[in-house]
Amino acid sequence: MPELPDLEVLRRRLREGLLESRVLDIEVLNDRALKTRYFKPAVLKKGILREVSRKGKNLILEFHSGFKLLFQPLLKGWVSFEVPGEAAPLLRLSFEGGRELYFIEYENKGMAGLYIVRKLEGLSFMKKLGVDPLSEEFTIDYLAGAVGERKDRLKAFLVDQKIIAGVGNAYADEILWEARLSPFRICADLDESEVEELFRAVRSVLDSAISVLEEVSGEGLPSFEYREHLKVHRREGQPCPRCGAIIKAVYEGERGTFFCPECQR
Ligand SMILES: [Zn+2]
CATH class of the missing domain: 3.20.190.10 (MutM-like, N-terminal)
Structure with a gap:
């Protein structure tokens, strides 16, 4: 997608x-x-x-x-x-x-x-969209408020378009890896520094992906679903680029969640 x-x-x-x-x-x-x-x-x-x-x-x-x-x-x-x-x-x-x-x-x-x-x-569907993470409305306060007391797991939280509009299955995995947070953590259990880490990761993962896609597409339009630069998503069985542990996947139907069991807590 x-x-x-x-x-x-x-x-x-x-x-x-x-x-x-x-x-x-x-x-x-x-x-x-x-x-x-x-x-x-x-x-x-x-x-x-x-x-x-x-x-x-x-x-x-x-x-x-x-x-x-x-x-x-x-x-x-x-x-x-x-x-x-x-x-x-x-x-x-x-x-x-x-x-x-x-x-x-x-x-x-x-x-x-x-x-x-x-x-x-x-x-x-446009009325229901949450904040775009590249917009000025996406702030640490907005994210902290949205995380709040929610009982959702972090993966489900990140792909919910009503909260953050634009992140899907692949980049949610990448953001959580970058933030060193397990996709199975419950939002309400995050402490302040973890919310800050999550905020930083949303911005940095999306910004660096945009730079990569701009570079690989040269003067033309980007190709459909270029994913070579991803660190964990669809990398099951490969070593984690940060700690070397083997990347795991958990599937719900066809949709997989990919993560490092060692350095994402
Ligand atoms: Zn790791």
Whole structure:
């Protein structure tokens, strides 16, 4: 699943490449991906891109006309200048200058969604989103307040989009490894210095992932789910890069939690 760093680098690159460009044509290539019916896709035609923004794991193309195209990739959605063979195209935006932007989905899951709206607040899932960890609202006080007396385990806490928007399964594992905290700890049991450590880890893991993704994608758009830089996530059986102990995994269905049993307490 694309997470905050993937979408943030995508946002920056689209912004650099397409800002103030005009949409010449729009074509819906998979009707079930279009989740709103109130406005016809043609309302985006001739629109000039004013801004590319992101909240949590949602990418938003904002036009001068006031219309917005929100893309929610969920598990397998992505954005690309061409359609890779293994992906299904959902929607194409043709910009002036011959540039074509495709919203695509790998494995044709039928989950990724496109929303054409004027107001983002009208979308129920946007109303429920918590604080974006790259925003100024994400402070140590906010995190301490959210951790509070919660009885959730740290892993469940970090992936809860209502609290911190943008962290998913992979980066939650990385953040907890960085903070040296076990994913199975209960929020309420953290002391002050551990909350500070967690806060620092959220920022540093996401910031450094963004730098890595910017570097590996060169001038182009980042590739779908680049994960080579991760330290523990999907590294079961390999040595911990910090202490050398063997990384373990605990699975709930297909979703794994990866951690070092030695240096995460
Ligand atoms: Zn370790």
